[in-house]
Amino acid sequence: MWPSRRAFLAAGGAGAALAMEAALRGRLAEARGLLVDSLLAEVTGRALDAARRAGCSYADVRVVRRRSERISARESRIDEIHLREDYGLGVRVLHGGAWGFAATARVLPQEAARVATQAVEVARAGQAALRRPVQLAANPPHVDVWQTPLSKDPFRIPLQDKADLLLAINAEAMKVPGIAFCTSHYAGLSEWKLFRSSEGADIEQSITRVGPGYRVTAVDRRSGEFETRDHDLPPMQAGWEYVVEAPLLRDARRIGEEALEKLRAPSVTPGVRDLVLHPSHLWLTIHESVGHPTELDRALGYEANFAGTSFATPDQLGRLQFAAPLVTLYADKTTPGGLATCGYDDEGVKTQRWDLVRNGLFVAYQTTREQAGWIGEQASRGTSYAQDHRSIPIQRMPNVSLAPGERELGVQDLISATEDGIYIVGHGSFSIDHQRHNFQFGGQMFYEIKKGRIVRTLRDVAYQASTLQFWRSCDLLGGPASWQLHGSLFDGKGEPGQANAVSHGCPPARFRRVNVLSTNRRRG
Amino acid sequence: MPLSDAQARQILDAALAAARRVDAGAESVVTLHGGRQGHTRFGRNEITTAGEVDEVTVTIAIQRARRRAAASTNQTDPASLRATAEAAGRMVQLAPEDPEVLPVLGPQRYAKVEAHDPAVARLSPADRSAAVAQVIALAESAGLQVAGFLGHSETVLAVATSAGLRALHRETRLSFSVTARTPDGTGSGRAAAISHALRDVDPVALGRKAVERAQRSRRPARLEPGRYTVVLEEEAVGDLLAFLTMSLDARSADEGRSFFTRAGGGNRLGERLFPEHITLRADPSNRQTPAAPFDAEGLPLAPLVIIERGVLRTLLYSRFWAQRQGRQPTGEPRVYHLLGGTATPSDLIAGVRRGVLISRLWYLRWLEPQSLLVTGLTRDGVFLIEDGQIAGPVNNFRFNDSPVNMLRNADALSRDTLRTEGTAGHLRVPALRTHDFHLSSISEAI
Numbered sequence: 008m009w010p011s012r013r014a015f016l017a018a019g020g021a022g023a024a025l026a027m028e029a030a031l032r033g034r035l036a037e038a039r040g041l042l043v044d045s046l047l048a049e050v051t052g053r054a055l056d057a058a059r060r061a062g063c064s065y066a067d068v069r070v071v072r073r074r075s076e077r078i079s080a081r082e083s084r085i086d087e088i089h090l091r092e093d094y095g096l097g098v099r100v101l102h103g104g105a106w107g108f109a110a111t112a113r114v115l116p117q118e119a120a121r122v123a124t125q126a127v128e129v130a131r132a133g134q135a136a137l138r139r140p141v142q143l144a145a146n147p148p149h150v151d152v153w154q155t156p157l158s159k160d161p162f163r164i165p166l167q168d169k170a171d172l173l174l175a176i177n178a179e180a181m182k183v184p185g186i187a188f189c190t191s192h193y194a195g196l197s198e199w200k201l202f203r204s205s206e207g208a209d210i211e212q213s214i215t216r217v218g219p220g221y222r223v224t225a226v227d228r229r230s231g232e233f234e235t236r237d238h239d240l241p242p243m244q245a246g247w248e249y250v251v252e253a254p255l256l257r258d259a260r261r262i263g264e265e266a267l268e269k270l271r272a273p274s275v276t277p278g279v280r281d282l283v284l285h286p287s288h289l290w291l292t293i294h295e296s297v298g299h300p301t302e303l304d305r306a307l308g309y310e311a312n313f314a315g316t317s318f319a320t321p322d323q324l325g326r327l328q329f330a331a332p333l334v335t336l337y338a339d340k341t342t343p344g345g346l347a348t349c350g351y352d353d354e355g356v357k358t359q360r361w362d363l364v365r366n367g368l369f370v371a372y373q374t375t376r377e378q379a380g381w382i383g384e385q386a387s388r389g390t391s392y393a394q395d396h397r398s399i400p401i402q403r404m405p406n407v408s409l410a411p412g413e414r415e416l417g418v419q420d421l422i423s424a425t426e427d428g429i430y431i432v433g434h435g436s437f438s439i440d441h442q443r444h445n446f447q448f449g450g451q452m453f454y455e456i457k458k459g460r461i462v463r464t465l466r467d468v469a470y471q472a473s474t475l476q477f478w479r480s481c482d483l484l485g486g487p488a489s490w491q492l493h494g495s496l497f498d499g500k501g502e503p504g505q506a507n508a509v510s511h512g513c514p515p516a517r518f519r520r521v522n523v524l525s526t527n528r529r530r531g
Numbered sequence: 532m533p534l535s536d537a538q539a540r541q542i543l544d545a546a547l548a549a550a551r552r553v554d555a556g557a558e559s560v561v562t563l564h565g566g567r568q569g570h571t572r573f574g575r576n577e578i579t580t581a582g583e584v585d586e587v588t589v590t591i592a593i594q595r596a597r598r599r600a601a602a603s604t605n606q607t608d609p610a611s612l613r614a615t616a617e618a619a620g621r622m623v624q625l626a627p628e629d630p631e632v633l634p635v636l637g638p639q640r641y642a643k644v645e646a647h648d649p650a651v652a653r654l655s656p657a658d659r660s661a662a663v664a665q666v667i668a669l670a671e672s673a674g675l676q677v678a679g680f681l682g683h684s685e686t687v688l689a690v691a692t693s694a695g696l697r698a699l700h701r702e703t704r705l706s707f708s709v710t711a712r713t714p715d716g717t718g719s720g721r722a723a724a725i726s727h728a729l730r731d732v733d734p735v736a737l738g739r740k741a742v743e744r745a746q747r748s749r750r751p752a753r754l755e756p757g758r759y760t761v762v763l764e765e766e767a768v769g770d771l772l773a774f775l776t777m778s779l780d781a782r783s784a785d786e787g788r789s790f791f792t793r794a795g796g797g798n799r800l801g802e803r804l805f806p807e808h809i810t811l812r813a814d815p816s817n818r819q820t821p822a823a824p825f826d827a828e829g830l831p832l833a834p835l836v837i838i839e840r841g842v843l844r845t846l847l848y849s850r851f852w853a854q855r856q857g858r859q860p861t862g863e864p865r866v867y868h869l870l871g872g873t874a875t876p877s878d879l880i881a882g883v884r885r886g887v888l889i890s891r892l893w894y895l896r897w898l899e900p901q902s903l904l905v906t907g908l909t910r911d912g913v914f915l916i917e918d919g920q921i922a923g924p925v926n927n928f929r930f931n932d933s934p935v936n937m938l939r940n941a942d943a944l945s946r947d948t949l950r951t952e953g954t955a956g957h958l959r960v961p962a963l964r965t966h967d968f969h970l971s972s973i974s975e976a977i
Binding site for chain 2: 085088091092093094095105107111128136138165166167170174187188224227230232233304308311313315318437440441443444445447467524528529
């Protein structure tokens with residue numbers, strides 16, 4: 008008989024823990040919405056029982072409630088207000104060494120049993136083409152509660168406050184003569200989930216993310232040219248307090264003025280230049296050239312039909328000089344505010360921090376319980392994630408960050424130390440090949456550096472490099488005070504496609520002799 | 532089992548009634564979308580994951596006195612629909628006025644579209660596994676490794692409004708894609724097909740094509756970057772053309788922030804932008820690539836000729852912008868069709884003295900939206916063409932070029948067209964030959 012959550016706690020002699028857990032769970036009552044304790048117990052129990060009776064060696068059930076609030080404004084009007092709320096459960100089973108999965112929107116006991124049985128059918132159908140039966144790395148069945156630390160639940164903030172902020176931003180940006188358009192947006196996202204497994208895991212988590220931002224467009228009617236400038240504020244795992252404290256409105260004029268500055272700036276002359284990259288830009292380069300290639304399923308060929316494979320193959324582990332020795336890149340699903348931060352992953356593994364590239368050397372992958380054994384590791388790194396109840400958990404990127412340098416340098420110090428270069432702020436165009444060698448990035452603002460000083464703004468800049476050459480050319484890092492967290496709410500992977508929210512922290516950094524090109528084809 | 536048409540209509544009626552109870556004097560638009568989806572995924576010659584999901588999303592939009600808000604749910608019971616309508620109703624009261632909100636649409640007439648194949652709707656996990664197992668077996672016998680995806684769905688899209696509009700479209704969709712790689716890691720080939728009909732998607736034939744392509748692409752020679760004559764196969768054409776079809780908004784053009792903006796003001800309607808043999812249409816009732824004949828608000832998506840023999844004939848007009856500009860609203864098409872020419876695949880190659888055959892593009896992103904300049908990479912099979920013949924496989928490239936140049940410089944299009952999927956709707960496109968295409972740097976990826 009598989010243990011129930013309470014039986015597990017009692018067996019551990021954890022009376023006090025049980026009381027504390029009950030108190031923590033009480034705090035999440037609102038995040039659960041319509042889902043009350045007794046229903047959840049019955050639903051998860053029925054699903055796991057059905058899997059056990061069908062002879063599954065393992066099963067887990069996730070009950071998920073997701074909410075989103077999206078508001079957008081165009082110039083002086085609010086053009087979209089959309090609330091969304093989804094409930095559902097997904098059952099994953101291991102039967103005869105094969106995975107099966109099924110999901111439903113109806114969180115009801117009978118439906119839970121039906122879906123579990125359907126997942127078993129799916130697993131049985133897959134057994135014919137099974138080569139290596141799935142083996143899960145051992146994992147203690149945690150019983151715990153986790154939630155985003157926040158002071159203001161964004162879903163309790165009146166719509167008026169959000170609409171007023173967006174309209175105020177637009178009005179402010181459009182006070183700049185020559186600014187024709189401004190669109191602003193806000194997204195609040197809430198993910199509540201309960202994970203229970205046949206091994207006795209019982210984990211309840213509530214994750215809240217907010218993503219405000221805006222784009223200003225400057226137009227020159229005579230020439231028919233235009234330029235845009237996006238605010239650099241990243242989405243964050245946080246409450247409404249993050250939005251209120253952010254300098255969105257304060258920056259609106261500057262952002263508008265910078266859009267105009269870009270429109271009037273000279274085009275870059277292509278060539279080999281040193282680059283000083285601000286954290287609002289560098290995070291995306293880290294994401295593409297470090298985050299994705301160190302996903303183990305990619306490296307082994309499981310993603311070959313879609314996202315691709317990786318240059319960082321297992322035979323390179325502990326050998327490949329990935330970057331210059333001053334560079335350490337680490338994975339961390341515990342970073343405060345990180346979009347991928349949580350207490351446990353979607354197969355109940357406690358989240359952690361570990362190095363992927365240590366002092367320039369490639370030392371580790373991102374793994375799940377199924378994948379750990381593929382490279383002889385005993386435990387999962389805890390990177391399993393499913394975007395919602397209807398998606399199968401797969402290996403997803405944790406927050407992957409660049410450690411700051413030891414000396415307390417700021418971006419100005421990096422600029423001062425540079426003879427002939429370009430300083431890039433904000434993220435723009437991004438593209439990388441399917442083995443993560445050749446990449447090309449744009450940005451928001453580009454500044455020419457001559458003899459340690461910014462001399463002018465440039466336009467149409469992109470740089471193209473190959474991953475290892477680029478990271479090996481890094482020779483200066485900002486210090487701990489210059490480190491910033493940026494990120495994206497929508498990183499795609501898998502088939503059917505799933506979105507994962509992920510952050511990347513970094514200091515500003517300098518890279519030597521990078522190939523800079525011009526994207527100017529306007530008069531071509 | 533997916534919802535029947537009657538069940539879908541019943542849910543929409545309940546949603547409309549819920550909206551009416553919230554605010555009897557308001558207008559409302561309700562939509563329902565979803566259905567059954569099944570998939571089987573494979574990698575390294577084994578099935579990795581498979582799943583079944585069956586659910587719908589209902590959206591209730593309420594508008595009153597130019598204020599509008601919407602709420603969505605995946606719960607279709609009466610209490611949830613009521614709660615969703617109430618959420619939308621609360622938001623409407625707080626929403627600022629939007630001068631661009633228009634009255635909801637009344638009854639409309641739609642083209643008849645047949646996009647449902649019962650054979651696709653019936654596919655089971657066992658059917659999927661059997662097809663995938665055959666593809667894996669043929670890859671193994673060739674000594675290659677395959678990864679791929681077989682997905683299918685049966686979905687309903689339905690719209691109803693408080694003004695009496697009723698629309699319902701049911702469709703099936705089947706997709707299969709497979710990538711074969713050689714064990715030495717030097718060759719990769721892919722094949723894919725998407726259709727509403729089972730007959731158009733043959734996993735074993737596609738598996739063979741991917742295997743053959745992988746074998747032929749093994750051990751590529753080095754070719755320097757530069758400007759080349761290229762033959763782009765259908766997937767590559769679709770990938771690049773999507774950046775043009777997602778830029779057809781008339782309002783952006785009129786506002787001065789689009790490729791279709793005319794210097795000095797206005798847009799480029801009526802201008803000859805491309806050669807005579809370039810015609811781009813959008814028609815949801817196209818029998819090869821059918822799609823829902825209405826948008827999320829129930830606006831009919833009438834057949835459009837967007838580019839006619841090289842001349843820009845229409846851009847895309849929302850209801851608001853059409854009213855403002857005195858045009859007919861077009862809505863946003865769900866399917867675009869670049870008409871084919873007369874060439875066979877070998878004709879496209881035969882006319883090339885020295886050039887490159889490109890199977891597929893990857894990770895395309897804007898570089899410069901004004902000129903529709905895009906970057907991306909080649910993938911899964913690049914071949915040098917010399918004197919009208921395939922000379923052998925070559926390395927992958929990054930390209931920096933635009934769909935505009937692709938069409939302007941195109942001198943031959945294949946007769947056959949293929950359905951591909953882009954971020955801005957489906958496309959049906961031919962393969963084509965074009966010139967002066969900028970392969971800007973080498974990618975070491977295989």
